[in-house]
Amino acid sequence: AQSVAQPEDQVNVAEGNPLTVKCTYSVSGNPYLFWYVQYPNRGLQFLLKYITGDNLVKGSYGFEAEFNKSQTSFHLKKPSALVSDSALYFCAVRDGQGGKLIFGQGTELSVKP
Amino acid sequence: EAQVTQNPRYLITVTGKKLTVTCSQNMNHEYMSWYRQDPGLGLRQIYYSMNVEVTDKGDVPEGYKVSRKEKRNFPLILESPSPNQTSLYFCASNGSPTGELFFGEGSRLTVL
Numbered sequence: 001a002q003s004v005a006q007p008e009d010q011v012n013v014a015e016g017n018p019l020t021v022k023c024t025y026s027v028s029g030n031p032y033l034f035w036y037v038q039y040p041n042r043g044l045q046f047l048l049k050y051i052t053g054d055n056l057v058k059g060s061y062g063f064e065a066e067f068n069k070s071q072t073s074f075h076l077k078k079p080s081a082l083v084s085d086s087a088l089y090f091c092a093v094r095d096g097q098g099g100k101l102i103f104g105q106g107t108e109l110s111v112k113p
Numbered sequence: 114e115a116q117v118t119q120n121p122r123y124l125i126t127v128t129g130k131k132l133t134v135t136c137s138q139n140m141n142h143e144y145m146s147w148y149r150q151d152p153g154l155g156l157r158q159i160y161y162s163m164n165v166e167v168t169d170k171g172d173v174p175e176g177y178k179v180s181r182k183e184k185r186n187f188p189l190i191l192e193s194p195s196p197n198q199t200s201l202y203f204c205a206s207n208g209s210p211t212g213e214l215f216f217g218e219g220s221r222l223t224v225l
Binding site for chain 1: 117148153154155156157158161171172203205210211213214215216217218219
């Protein structure tokens with residue numbers, strides 16, 4: 001069965017510092033991996049995805065994520081955090097052989113000035 | 114503007130009173146789905162649809178019904194709501210199985 005885990009409920013970062021939001025997954029086939037962001041009282045917005053190809057994926061708002069097959073991870077990163085990045089971040093995975101999209105429990109990112 | 118529209122955004126109701134949450138998308142997407150979001154549990158899929166008249170259960174379908182009579186609409190029906198269905202509900206659509214989801218703004222439902 002496929003699954004996805006976000007080991008940190010909350011990540012705190014100072015503005016201007018790099019940030020990482022962690023995600024690990026388990027699927028039986030090739031993974032399709034996604035990151036979404038949810039701002040307060042809003043729906044989820046797509047940030048980036050990995051289907052195949054380059055392990056480093058660039059997305060919206062300066063975010064990027066690195067696919068690591070051996071560690072089954074897909075961590076979200078940004079070189080310099082902004083206060084406006086504060087939000088709830090969700091990792092999601094789908095088995096390339098046709099499984100459903102499964103979401104992690106979410107990580108609350110807080111960026112302080 | 115490409116969007117997924119849900120209504121109502123907020124609803125307070127009582128146990129047993131049937132309600133429908135509507136969802137409409139203007140992107141001509143074949144795939145649509147409903148999720149509920151609960152603290153600490155992330156998003157869990159309730160039902161999904163691969164095309165008109167084609168629907169299937171997600172992970173938490175109990176107490177919910179859906180229909181897909183038109184491509185653009187995918188309403189969520191709670192025939193007899195109970196307090197454990199108090200949650201934040203999201204409708205989403207995507208154009209392909211590997212494509213990203215487009216989400217509505219959410220519907221916060223409280224069942225007393």
